[in-house]
Amino acid sequence: MPSTSLVALAVALAVAPAVAGPAPTQPKPKLYTTYFYTAGEAIVQGYEADTHVRIISLNGKKGTLWEGTVHRGDATVVKTGMGAFGFLSDKKASILVGTPQSCTCVGYFGKDETGSFRSNHMFLQTPPAASTGKEKVVVWAMEDLDLEVRAPRKEKLLKKATLKKGEFVALTSELNEAIGATLELVASKGTFTAQAYWDEGFTVPADNGTAGGRSFHTYVGTITNGVNDLNVLAPRLDAKVTVTDLVAKKVLFKGVVKGGGAKTLTLADKFVSVESDVSVNVVVAALEHEKTGYAEHHFAAGLEGTQIDNEFLVTTSGELWVFSYYDGNEVTVKDTTSGALVFSGKLGAGQVKGLTPGHGLFQVRGSRGLSTMGGASSCGADYSPAGGLFAIDEAVLEVVAQIREERVREAAAQGRTLTTGELNAPVNDTEWKKHQKTFQDAYGQKLRPRGVAAEAAPASAAPMSLDEFNQRSAAH
Numbered sequence: 439m440p441s442t443s444l445v446a447l448a449v450a451l452a453v454a455p456a457v458a459g460p461a462p463t464q465p466k467p468k469l470y471t472t473y474f475y476t477a478g479e480a481i482v483q484g485y486e487a488d489t490h491v492r493i494i495s496l497n498g499k500k501g502t503l504w505e506g507t508v509h510r511g512d513a514t515v516v517k518t519g520m521g522a523f524g525f526l527s528d529k530k531a532s533i534l535v536g537t538p539q540s541c542t543c544v545g546y547f548g549k550d551e552t553g554s555f556r557s558n559h560m561f562l563q564t565p566p567a568a569s570t571g572k573e574k575v576v577v578w579a580m581e582d583l584d585l586e587v588r589a590p591r592k593e594k595l596l597k598k599a600t601l602k603k604g605e606f607v608a609l610t611s612e613l614n615e616a617i618g619a620t621l622e623l624v625a626s627k628g629t630f631t632a633q634a635y636w637d638e639g640f641t642v643p644a645d646n647g648t649a650g651g652r653s654f655h656t657y658v659g660t661i662t663n664g665v666n667d668l669n670v671l672a673p674r675l676d677a678k679v680t681v682t683d684l685v686a687k688k689v690l691f692k693g694v695v696k697g698g699g700a701k702t703l704t705l706a707d708k709f710v711s712v713e714s715d716v717s718v719n720v721v722v723a724a725l726e727h728e729k730t731g732y733a734e735h736h737f738a739a740g741l742e743g744t745q746i747d748n749e750f751l752v753t754t755s756g757e758l759w760v761f762s763y764y765d766g767n768e769v770t771v772k773d774t775t776s777g778a779l780v781f782s783g784k785l786g787a788g789q790v791k792g793l794t795p796g797h798g799l800f801q802v803r804g805s806r807g808l809s810t811m812g813g814a815s816s817c818g819a820d821y822s823p824a825g826g827l828f829a830i831d832e833a834v835l836e837v838v839a840q841i842r843e844e845r846v847r848e849a850a851a852q853g854r855t856l857t858t859g860e861l862n863a864p865v866n867d868t869e870w871k872k873h874q875k876t877f878q879d880a881y882g883q884k885l886r887p888r889g890v891a892a893e894a895a896p897a898s899a900a901p902m903s904l905d906e907f908n909q910r911s912a913a914h
Contacts, residue, residue: 481515737823
């Protein structure tokens, strides 16, 4: 199991030179870190030149499995084998896990390097083969949009489109020129979400760029069994939900989804919107039309939609994985249908718990931040929830820097030099009460999708305890 120092962004913060205090320490390398389960492989998607990446095994023989360098636009396939792994990089990158190359019955929405589903620039990996002609890449306009879709390795422009907010463009025949390729999606105006549909088994992002919200757009296809399940999950509150067929302009469902429950619509070849009066989650995954054993993997949304959270509703076709990002994490897993307790126990930072609760809808809760994946078998893919942690850690670093500068100033006002131990001491309760809102605001702003106006309201950010904050900054 990696130590908390591996889990945190390991950056020593230099004190402003104009303020009396200890000499700056030599900065340690930054490590952006996340955990994932995969049935076979991982694709590391580079966004910057010279991004140094390490993948470590969390089960069996622990240690470094792969280490390498990726550059902008690179999509490096790492044959991990089945298991749970840690992902560490010195620059932001995205990681697609599961079987996106070796088994092409997969579906997922793309993420940029910040972890946002919504962006004005994104790389999206396509599976290496189209076998049915029903595969699609669908780009959804979050506002008025001028879009180009490129296959940069082949130096091809696949599509140009101008869309109004809420409209979409579907690439089908264009994919014949870009099978198994990295697509680059660039908006000169507006932002978008991007969907790779080769099968069901994926979390649908909200229009705010996270996986939780009140407005969603997705394609629900026909691979593998001619129909797919659209599931609207209401984590806590009763939700008034409307599902609309955007092509036929027909309401498919209008009603209440009970808090803690799900509403499933079995659909075929539909471009739909989901609107709710309260925050919900949406997932396209076999729940009613197919029971135990359907091959897919998807990371759950979480109550706040960041995919690293304290509370989840998650569908699964048989298996669950819970990944703890903190020590002392009290975790419970319950079957929402029977109320039966599936698991209760304590997990440490970097620890993974694999469960086989069977098909259904489950509630996962932790006393501290965790992520959750549902699915089964050895076929499926999803982008990891790395970006949610990147936003947390960058906000932590900013607040820790402010607090340390205040400590130096207070010591100087008392006519003394702050010791290194005092400078690096954990944040205390008084300091946390003073800076908690600063942290929440910074975290929320970092969740704002790239390309969205700075004056736009930040995305919601889950509250963090003082203990969690100090764990994230433990390496400083």
